[in-house]
Amino acid sequence: MKFIPLFWSGIWRKPARTALIFFQVSVAFALFGMLQGLKTGVDHAVAAARADLLIVHSRLSYLAEPLPAGSLEQIKSLPGVKLVVPVDIFGATYQKPTQRLGVVALGLVKDWPSAFTYTIAPEHVSAFQKLRTAALIRNEVAEKYGWKIGDRIPLMSNTAQLNGSTNWAFDVVGTFSDSDIGGGLDTILINLGYLDEARALGKDTVQHFNVAISDPKQTATVADEIDRRFANSSQETKTESLLELAQSQAQSIGDMNFLIRAVVAAVLVALLFATASMMMQSIRERRLELAVLKAVGFTDRAVFLLILGEALLVCIAAAAFGLVLATLLLPLAARFVLGLSMPKIVVAIGLALAIGIALISAAVPAALAARLKVATALVNG
Amino acid sequence: MRFFRQFLGILGVNLSGAAQRSGSVLTIIVGVTCAVGVLISMLAMGIGVQREGMADVRADRVILNSTGTRGFQSSIPKNEAVIARDLPGIKRDADGASIVVFESLIPIEAHRRVTEVRTFFPLVGTTANFAEYRPEIRLTGGRMFHPGLHELFASTPCSRQFTGFEIGDRRSIRGADWTIVGHFEQGHTLQCVVYADIDALMSSFNRNTYSLVSVMLQSPADFAAFLNALQANPMLHLEAQHEREMVRESFKPLKGILDFASYFVGTIMAIGATLGAVNSLYAIVDSRRREMGTLRAIGFGSGAIVASILCESLLFALPGALVGVALAWAFFNGFSASPFGYNLRLAVTPSLALIGIVWAVGMGLIGGLLPALRAARLPVATALRAM
Numbered sequence: 001m002k003f004i005p006l007f008w009s010g011i012w013r014k015p016a017r018t019a020l021i022f023f024q025v026s027v028a029f030a031l032f033g034m035l036q037g038l039k040t041g042v043d044h045a046v047a048a049a050r051a052d053l054l055i056v057h058s059r060l061s062y063l064a065e066p067l068p069a070g071s072l073e074q075i076k077s078l079p080g081v082k083l084v085v086p087v088d089i090f091g092a093t094y095q096k097p098t099q100r101l102g103v104v105a106l107g108l109v110k111d112w113p114s115a116f117t118y119t120i121a122p123e124h125v126s127a128f129q130k131l132r133t134a135a136l137i138r139n140e141v142a143e144k145y146g147w148k149i150g151d152r153i154p155l156m157s158n159t160a161q162l163n164g165s166t167n168w169a170f171d172v173v174g175t176f177s178d179s180d181i182g183g184g185l186d187t188i189l190i191n192l193g194y195l196d197e198a199r200a201l202g203k204d205t206v207q208h209f210n211v212a213i214s215d216p217k218q219t220a221t222v223a224d225e226i227d228r229r230f231a232n233s234s235q236e237t238k239t240e241s242l243l244e245l246a247q248s249q250a251q252s253i254g255d256m257n258f259l260i261r262a263v264v265a266a267v268l269v270a271l272l273f274a275t276a277s278m279m280m281q282s283i284r285e286r287r288l289e290l291a292v293l294k295a296v297g298f299t300d301r302a303v304f305l306l307i308l309g310e311a312l313l314v315c316i317a318a319a320a321f322g323l324v325l326a327t328l329l330l331p332l333a334a335r336f337v338l339g340l341s342m343p344k345i346v347v348a349i350g351l352a353l354a355i356g357i358a359l360i361s362a363a364v365p366a367a368l369a370a371r372l373k374v375a376t377a378l379v380n381g
Numbered sequence: 382m383r384f385f386r387q388f389l390g391i392l393g394v395n396l397s398g399a400a401q402r403s404g405s406v407l408t409i410i411v412g413v414t415c416a417v418g419v420l421i422s423m424l425a426m427g428i429g430v431q432r433e434g435m436a437d438v439r440a441d442r443v444i445l446n447s448t449g450t451r452g453f454q455s456s457i458p459k460n461e462a463v464i465a466r467d468l469p470g471i472k473r474d475a476d477g478a479s480i481v482v483f484e485s486l487i488p489i490e491a492h493r494r495v496t497e498v499r500t501f502f503p504l505v506g507t508t509a510n511f512a513e514y515r516p517e518i519r520l521t522g523g524r525m526f527h528p529g530l531h532e533l534f535a536s537t538p539c540s541r542q543f544t545g546f547e548i549g550d551r552r553s554i555r556g557a558d559w560t561i562v563g564h565f566e567q568g569h570t571l572q573c574v575v576y577a578d579i580d581a582l583m584s585s586f587n588r589n590t591y592s593l594v595s596v597m598l599q600s601p602a603d604f605a606a607f608l609n610a611l612q613a614n615p616m617l618h619l620e621a622q623h624e625r626e627m628v629r630e631s632f633k634p635l636k637g638i639l640d641f642a643s644y645f646v647g648t649i650m651a652i653g654a655t656l657g658a659v660n661s662l663y664a665i666v667d668s669r670r671r672e673m674g675t676l677r678a679i680g681f682g683s684g685a686i687v688a689s690i691l692c693e694s695l696l697f698a699l700p701g702a703l704v705g706v707a708l709a710w711a712f713f714n715g716f717s718a719s720p721f722g723y724n725l726r727l728a729v730t731p732s733l734a735l736i737g738i739v740w741a742v743g744m745g746l747i748g749g750l751l752p753a754l755r756a757a758r759l760p761v762a763t764a765l766r767a768m
Contacts, residue, residue, distance in 0.1 A: 017660055024656040031649045060554060061488050061501065065586075091454070158454050234556035238490075251498045252722045263419055263646055267653070270415040274657040277404035281664050 003306060006293075010310045013286070018314060021278050025318035025357075026325065028267045029350055033326025033342060035260045036349070041330075041341040042250050049180060049246035050117060052216035056226055057208040059236035066205035067235055069196075072107075074229055075209055080222040083212040085115045088192055088205070092157035092168065094145060101141065101155065102184045105192040106210075115210040117180040117242065118189070124174025128189070135170035136189040139177050144186070147172050153188075160200040168198075180242060211239070268357065276361035279311055283365040290369050291377035304370035311362035312355065319354030323347055387676075387685035388692070394672055395665075395693045402668065405661035406697055412654035413701025413744055414708070417737040420647030421709040424733055426718060427639040429725035434628045437517050437568030440601035441472070442624040445594040445611075452631070453486050453503075456590040461617050465594050468610045470603030474513050480597040482507055482514045485583050489554070491543040491573065500722040502539065502573040504554075506582030514597050515567065523548045523563030528578050531559045531585075537566055538724065539573035546573075555585045571717075571724040594619070635723060651744055654701075658748030662694055666756045673756050674764025683757035690756055694749025695742060702741030706734045 011018050056075060058065035069086055076084045086107040093100055106112060108129055113120055120128075120136060128134045137147055147153060151172045160166050170190055178187070196203055213222050223239035230237040283290070290303060298306075327342045399406050445465060446455040462483050471479040485506035492499055509528050512518050526532035533552070540546035551558045559577070567574060583589070598607060608621055622630070666673070673686060710729040717726055 017663065020656050020660040020663075024653050024660070027649060027653040027656065031646065031653075035646075059490075061490050065487075158456070232556065236553065236556070248499045251496070252500065253720065255718070259423075262422070263650075266415040266419050267650060270412045270650075270654060270657065273408045273411040274660065277408040277664075278660060280404050 003302075003309065006306060007310055007313055010282075010286075010306065011314060013282070017278065017282075021275060022314060022318045022321070024274055025271060025315055025354070026322035028271045029319040029322030029354065030325040030329070031267060031322075032264055032350055032353070033323045033346060034329060035263060036346045037326060037330050037342045039256055039260055040343050040346055042253070042256070044341060044343060046243070046246045046250045049241075049243040051219050051241045051243040052213055053115065053117070053242045054211040054213065054219065054223055054226070054239050055208050055242065055245060056211055056237050056239045059227075059238045066202060066207060067209070067237065069204045069206050071230070071235065071237075072209060075211060075226055078222070078225050078229060080213050080215060080218050080225070081211055082214040083109065083111060083115050085109050085112045085210045086192055086206040087208050087210055088195060088202075089207045090157055090159045092155040092159075094153065094155055099145075100186060102187045103155070103157070103190055104187055105190045105195040107192045107206075115212040118176045118178050120176040121174065124176070127173040128191070131171055131173060132191055132194040133169070133171050134173040134191060136174045136176050137172055138185065138187045139175050140185045141188060142172075142175050149173060149175075159195075159202075161198050162200050164200070180246070268353065272357055272361055275311065275315065275357060276364070279307070279362050279365040280368075283307065283369050286369075287372065287377045290372055291374045294372065294374045295378070300370040303372070304366045307366035307369050308359065308362050311358040311366075315354045315358035316351060319350055323350050384682065384685055384688075387681045388688050391676060391681065391685055391689035392692055394676075395669070395689060396696070398665075398669060398672075399693075399697075402665050405664050408661045409654075409658045409694070409697040409748070410701040410704070412657040413698045413741050414705040416647065416650040416654040416744065417702045417705030417741055418708045419650055420643060420740060421706055421729060421733050421737045422713045422727070423643035423646060424640065424736065425709065425713055425716075425727035425729045426720065426725065427636050427643065428728045428730055428733060429718070430632055430636050430639065430723065432728050433569070433571060433723075433725045434632045435625070437570060438625045438628055440623070440625065441598045442514070443596045443598060443604065443607065444622050444624060444627045445596065445619045446622070448618045448620050451627075453488060453592065455592045457592070457594055457619065458590050461619060462591050462594050464614065464616055465596070465611070465619065468596075468607055468614075470598050470607035470610075472597045472599045474510065478510070480510060480513050482511050482595045483579055483591045484508075484511075484593045484595060485579055485586075485588060486592040487582070487586060489575075491539070491545070493542055494544055500543075502543070502575060504533075504575050504577060504582070506579035507576050508579055511576060514595055517568035519566045521564045521566055523561075525563055526576065526578055527562075529581055530578065531557055531581055532562045532577065533559050534563045534565065534576040535561055536570065536572070536574045537564050538571050539575060540564060542573060542724070557585060571726065596621075635721060639720065647740070651740060655744045655748045658694065658698070658744060659751055662690070662749055662752035663755070665693075666690065666752045669756075670759060670764045673759060674761050677759075677761045678765065686757045687753040690753035691746060691749045694753075695745040698741040698745030698748070699738070702738045705741075706737045709733075709737075 056067070056071075058067055066088075072084050072086055075081060086109075088105040090103050090105075091100060092103050106116075113125060124136060128136050135153065141147065145153075149172050152169050153172060155168045155170070157166055157168060159168075161168070170188070176189065192206070211222075211226070213219065219241050223241070226239045227237055293303060293306075294300075323342070323346075330342055445457065446452070447457050466479050466481045471481060473479050487504045487506070488501040489504045490499055491502050512525070521537055526534045531554075535546050545552060546561055548561050548564060550561045552561075553559075579591075596607070598604060604623065611617055611619060611621055676686070677683070706729070713727045714729040715726050717724065719725070
């Protein structure tokens, strides 16, 4: 306990220097926290993706190839399938070409929300089912454009109506949130029945089917069963769980691990030099004080620990501050990049790295301080 | 002149002491090296995207989309495409036919070798004269597709990156077998592109509209006349874009994301390096209080002191920039990456080196400012008493 005032006076001997090194370490760990948070956030979101929800889409492409709506009955008849919901997706814009929205049209099969990752209030579900031109909007979209329940929103798209117009209008009846990272932020849900009736082309086709299965352990079996059912037809399907889709989506971002490791390595190298040189500087200036400490009875060991302790205190406090900073900044970034979070493991790794940096950079200065000869130091100052 | 002599004198004194302060000097150099190295390596991705997209662009090629749409979403009725073939300014081949290619784009799934990661490649249905429009295509194996048959002609990056693209391999598309009959290189591109006969492809996908109409002009100067005729024709609902413009537009989002990430990380690292430089320079200046006090006492101006310390800071930052750029070049120039499934080679260019040096100058100046002011403001008596 008697060491604490000593640590404190050692640290604040040169306040400007300590403040600078503190901020330098903080900045480095804020960057570490954000990069690592991005990575682990994506990993966690992928791991949390539902394995028991299947998407049946065309074998050729998840994106552009429609399936006949009639396949629904065939899928429904297969064993293990609990619920099948037809889904069509098209792109639309609101007012400006840059304000893009994903429009998800879904068939109002009984109990349809259970085949999606959406969270919708029950009264919004029933309002959605009552009105043909109804739309549910994702919370983020509602916030972005200031849309409220009761608003009628005009959208433009390349999907033509029967009268040739490509303008559509929907009535907002509620909002929803989505736990899936692949869902896209700017999404609205509409009634597939209404879309299919009103559109000029592509009638009776859908982009994919959402399939909920009765036993989550049977995912692979049911998926194979569905694909076998359509094998060798002109509409071959590919059935994947949301988990598999999330995995391939995360992989397509690229080799994030490598990038993050390289950046973090560069940050740590620069930091190591900075803290080591600061500690050396500090020891050089304090020869006299350290010699006095020894003269009044501090052992070499105590002086060694004192220096090490100072470095540890500053580095850990600064790293913690940096990680807090990153945690505060992440929610802001989460508006642009989905699935960011700061799991405890990142905090733990960060603090461990801070301890490592402090120990490595303070080892040599602390050893020098411990070996200091009292007489020479007192004579030479 | 006097200022300049003083400035040089102080700088000489400063630098001669640098060897004794090697720890502080190294901190500045290493900090700047890491900040610049990371910034340049990351920006090299953005440059790679641009290079990859722009490498084969020609000024005499024009792409037509249906109004308000691009690429996969575009839908051009056959009658409009035929009219577009007779617009003025279009180059003609040896037989007198205009070099206009009709194309239909369909995104198809492929799987990477080893990792099995899923990506998409464009399957391009095209007319038989497509090689006249793309003279940069070079056959490297097998042959081109025959019109009317279910045959695929794939770029070599397809077989390098994905499974199932060897000559003779078959892919089941819409219930029919399509055979890979040839490989080609297309200019400098690293992307997988597959061409097939447009009529065979459109009939198997029940399509009746084209995605794109691509036109080769007699010369880039004919664009205005071509565009006027296009817009004057009430039958046509098409938008014309220079190839360069189209490529730039389609890569804008990817380059935007990569550049944003680069500058975001680069800025944070630069802040860290600047803080480190401030600390080191404070230490250096402090250790030289005696010399500074003496110089001030014999009449050296404070302007010369500030200038010389800023210059010293720059002289420590610049080697950092050069080493950073050199390391980025040594490790990452030509390095293959595929962010968001787009293949590119990182490119460390002279313009990036310049950005790195500007970045380092910024760190040096900002980092040197406070210590320099402190040195200049130090009261002479206090400084001399420090002896």
